[in-house]
Amino acid sequence: MQFKIKKSFTISYAHRLKGYRGRCGRIHGHTANIEVVCVVRHLGENGIGIDFNEIKEKVGSWLNEALDHRLLLEKTDPAGKGLKEMGEDVFLLPFQPSAENLARMIYKKVKEMGFPVEEVIFFESPTSAASYKD
Numbered sequence: 001m002q003f004k005i006k007k008s009f010t011i012s013y014a015h016r017l018k019g020y021r022g023r024c025g026r027i028h029g030h031t032a033n034i035e036v037v038c039v040v041r042h043l044g045e046n047g048i049g050i051d052f053n054e055i056k057e058k059v060g061s062w063l064n065e066a067l068d069h070r071l072l073l074e075k076t077d078p079a080g081k082g083l084k085e086m087g088e089d090v091f092l093l094p095f096q097p098s099a100e101n102l103a104r105m106i107y108k109k110v111k112e113m114g115f116p117v118e119e120v121i122f123f124e125s126p127t128s129a130a131s132y133k134d
């Protein structure tokens with residue numbers, strides 16, 4: 001027996017895939033919906049597995065701080081250096097900022113926060129998603 005607890009978040013971000021020949025190689029934006037799925041086997045006395053508010057406060061705060069309204073670039077992307085020098089708040093990542101890699105990064109962070117995360121599903125658009133689980 002298990003319960004799945006799912007919390008959704010929305011962020012807006014810009015990115016590009018370095019070296020990609022095509023539209024994803026241009027700097028462009030997305031409004032992404034992120035679903036964080038946790039699994040618990042036991043409920044507390046209040047009938048709750050994990051308080052939605054706890055996920056919202058911890059994961060939501062981090063997502064807002066780290067990713068929301070940011071430009072996400074792979075660290076060797078030449079656009080990153082130039083924009084940083086101009087004072088832009090660019091988030092340079094050690095990997096391509098694809099939906100797959102962002103799902104994995106969020107999964108690791110949520111796990112590090114102590115939540116029993118099973119899967120993170122990253123909807124780059126309403127019809128395109130990538131998910132990650134260990």
Ligand SMILES: [Zn+2]
Nearest residue numbers: 015024028030
């Ligand atoms: Zn994109």
